[in-house]
Amino acid sequence: MPFYQKRGEIPNKRHIQFRDSKKNLYWEELISREGFSNIYSNVYHLNPPTGIEAVGKMNKIKIASLDEAHRHRHIKTAELNSTGDLVSSRIPLLHNSDIIISKSHVTDSMKSLYRNGCADELLFIHSGTGTFKSNFGNMHIKPGDYLIIPRGVIWQIDINEEMKVLAIESFGPIKTPDRYRNEFGQLLEHSPFSERDIITPEFSDAINDTSIEVEVKLNAGIQTYSYQYHPFDLVGWDGYYFPYIFNINDFMPITGKIHQPPPVHQTFQGRGFVICSFVPRLFDYHSESIPAPYAHSNVDSDEIIYYVEGEFMSRRGIEQGSITHHPMGLPHGPQPGKIEESIGALETNELAVMIDTFKPLNIAKSCIEIDDDKYPFSWTDK
Numbered sequence: 001m002p003f004y005q006k007r008g009e010i011p012n013k014r015h016i017q018f019r020d021s022k023k024n025l026y027w028e029e030l031i032s033r034e035g036f037s038n039i040y041s042n043v044y045h046l047n048p049p050t051g052i053e054a055v056g057k058m059n060k061i062k063i064a065s066l067d068e069a070h071r072h073r074h075i076k077t078a079e080l081n082s083t084g085d086l087v088s089s090r091i092p093l094l095h096n097s098d099i100i101i102s103k104s105h106v107t108d109s110m111k112s113l114y115r116n117g118c119a120d121e122l123l124f125i126h127s128g129t130g131t132f133k134s135n136f137g138n139m140h141i142k143p144g145d146y147l148i149i150p151r152g153v154i155w156q157i158d159i160n161e162e163m164k165v166l167a168i169e170s171f172g173p174i175k176t177p178d179r180y181r182n183e184f185g186q187l188l189e190h191s192p193f194s195e196r197d198i199i200t201p202e203f204s205d206a207i208n209d210t211s212i213e214v215e216v217k218l219n220a221g222i223q224t225y226s227y228q229y230h231p232f233d234l235v236g237w238d239g240y241y242f243p244y245i246f247n248i249n250d251f252m253p254i255t256g257k258i259h260q261p262p263p264v265h266q267t268f269q270g271r272g273f274v275i276c277s278f279v280p281r282l283f284d285y286h287s288e289s290i291p292a293p294y295a296h297s298n299v300d301s302d303e304i305i306y307y308v309e310g311e312f313m314s315r316r317g318i319e320q321g322s323i324t325h326h327p328m329g330l331p332h333g334p335q336p337g338k339i340e341e342s343i344g345a346l347e348t349n350e351l352a353v354m355i356d357t358f359k360p361l362n363i364a365k366s367c368i369e370i371d372d373d374k375y376p377f378s379w380t381d382k
Contacts, residue, residue: 001176001198001200001240001242001244002039002176002181002184002185002186002240003186003195003240004238004239004240005200005238005239005240005242006236006237006238007136007201007203007236007237007238008203008234008235008236008237009044009235009236010042010044010236010237010238011044014028014042015028020046020235026044026045026046026235027044027045027046027047027048027049028042028043028045029042029043029044029045029049030042031043031152031239031241032241033150033173039239039241040240040241041136041237041238041240041241041242042237042238042239043136043234043236043237044234044235044236044237045229045231045233045234045235046206046208046229046233046234046235047208047228047229047233048228048229049231051227051228051229052225052226052227052228053211053226053227053228054225054226055223055224055225055226056213056223056224056225056226057223057224058218058220058221058222058223059221059222059223059224060220061217061220061221061222063095063100063362064364064365065095065362065363065364065365066362066363066364066365066367066368068363070329070330071327072324072325072326072327072332072375073325073371073372073375073376074317074318074322074323074325074371074372074375075093075322075324075325075370075371075372076319076321076322076370076372077093077103077306077321077322077323077370078319078320078321078322079370080103080105080366080370082103082104082105083105083107083108084106084107084108085107085108085109085110085111085157086104086106086110086123086157086159086163086165086167087114087215087222088108089104089105089106089107089108090102090103090104090167091103091104091364092364093323093363093364093366093367094304094323094325094361094362094364094367095361095362095364096272096357096359096360096362097171097272098170098171098172098270098271098272098273098357098358098359099168099169099170099171099270099272099273099355099357100119100167100168100169101166101167101168101304101323101355101361102166102167102168102169103164103165103166103167103321104163104164104165104167105162105163106128106157106159106162106163106164106165107159107162108159109130109156109157109158109159110156110157110158112156112213112214112215112224113155113156113212113213113231114154114155114156114214114215114216114217115152115153115154115155115214115215115217116149116151116152116153116169116216116217117151117216117217117218118151118171118217118218118219119151119170119217120148120149120150120151120169120170120172120173120270121147121149121167121169121170122146122147122148122167122168122174122268122275123145123146123147123149123165123166123167123168124145124146124147124165124166124168124248124306124353125141125143125144125145125147125163125164125165126143126163126164126165126166126308126320126321127143127162127163127164128143128159128160128161128162128163128164128165129141129142129143129159129160129161129163130157130158130159130160130161130163131157131158131160132147132155132156132157132243132245133155133156133157133158133204133232134149134153134154134155134156134232134243135153135154135155135231135232136153136201136203136234136237136242136243137200137201137203137204138201138202139199139200139201139243139244141157141245142247144247144248144249144351145245145247145248146245146246146248146267147243147244147245148174148243148244148245148246148268149243150173150174150241150242150243151173153242153243154214154231154232155243164321166306168275168355170270170271170273171271172270172271173270174269174270175269175270176267176268176269177266177267177268177269177274179263179266180192180266190254192251192252192253192254192264192265192267193246193250193251193267197246197247197250198244198245198246199244199245199246200242200244201242201243201244203234203236204232206232206233206234206235207230207232207233208229208230208233209229209230210228210229210230211226211227211228211229212226212231213225213226213227214226214231246267248267248277248279248308248351248353249279251265251267251277251279253265253279253280253281255281255282255284256284257284257285257286257289258286258289259284259289259290259291259292259293259294262276262356263276265277265278265279265354272357272358272359273355273356273357273358274355275353275354275355276353276354276355276356277352277353277354278305278312278350278351278352278353278354279350279351280310280347280348280349280350280351281347281348282346283345283346283347283348290339290342290343291313291342291343291345291348292313292314292334292338292339292342293314293333293334294333295331295332295333295334296332296333297330297331298326298328298332298356299328299329300328300358301328301356301357301358302325302326302327302328302356302357302359302360302361303324303325303326303327303332303354303355304323304325304354304355304356304357304361305323305324305352305353305354306321306322306323306352306353306354307319307320307321307322307323307324307350307352308320308351308352308353309349309350309351310349310350310352311348311349311350312350312352313334313338313341313342313345313348313350314333314334314335314338314342315334315335315338316335316338316378317372317375317378324375325361325363327360327361332379333379335378335379336379336380336381
């Protein structure tokens with residue numbers, strides 16, 4: 001995030017001696033982006049963060065993709081057979097070289113620590129509550145939270161109740177939108193949310209245990225390492241690099257006299273994609289307005305919408321947890337009757353997450369049993 005945070009105890013200068021009450025040196029670690037040329041945080045450990053006692057086997061991961069017709073899809077993720085913790089229950093659904101979109105039905109707390117070494121993560125909490133624990137501190141998670149976990153953060157989630165989570169892995173940084181930031185990185189006055197809405201970790205006491213397993217995700221799969229010391233042994237940290245939460249219900253929608261295009265709902269951006277939040281809002285107020293969106297040919301992007309709750313005014317047959325995929329190369333828009341039905345409506349209670357990718361998405365084989373094969377024909381006027 002482009003604002004500064006500080007937790008715990010830190011020295012008054014970087015890269016100088018920093019000792020405890022017994023004159024033992026703390027271990028400084030720099031966690032940085034793009035080498036030494038982008039945002040970073042300095043963290044201070046009780047023990048060396050570099051000690052590895054054992055290297056486990058690589059559990060290889062390869063997403064099997066469908067080789068099927070190019071068409072619109074309705075993927076009913078509520079029907080997924082998914083159990084386990086937030087990592088083991090994750091089922092990839094769509095992917096390209098910039099992004100992996102997965103769904104998790106989380107039934108267990110995580111027993112190991114986890115670190116994604118090749119991607120930033122955005123976890124959208126559809127339902128359930130728990131505690132996110134990391135080397136930067138802890139945060140309570142609840143429905144509607146976008147939990148942003150930058151690459152390299154070590155973390156674990158304990159659940160209070162079963163959770164449903166939309167998981168996005170990005171092979172580039174996940175940021176707030178350029179359109180809503182000034183040259184210094186501050187969210188602009190007309191942005192639909194501000195830094196006040198962003199929740200950052202609460203610092204917790206250092207854990208000075210020895211020998212713990214950390215699962216590290218790499219391009220080829222997940223590698224297990226046995227760390228000599230627990231990585232949550234921090235006495236302090238400061239900088240611009242840390243996990244954070246923004247809740248979709250804190251997004252203040254921009255509305256207009258006529259229908260506003262999706263970019264006004266943009267919430268995050270990544271390399272090769274954007275993420276938008278559709279939240280309850282008033283409809284357009286022109287005397288002849290049509291609240292339902294017009295038909296659209298997204299010639300440069302694939303559109304994904306994940307439906308959270310409420311009634312989505314332009315669709316029929318949508319359920320909580322549904323994903324619609326409208327690929328580039330085909331027009332899409334309101335289904336028959338929905339335009340006329342929307343005229344005169346004053347507001348919507350819909351809640352949904354939209355992902356537009358600028359490269360075509362591959363469909364994972366896990367979608368076969370939960371893909372509504374009649375959806376591509378739902379625009380025919382019958």
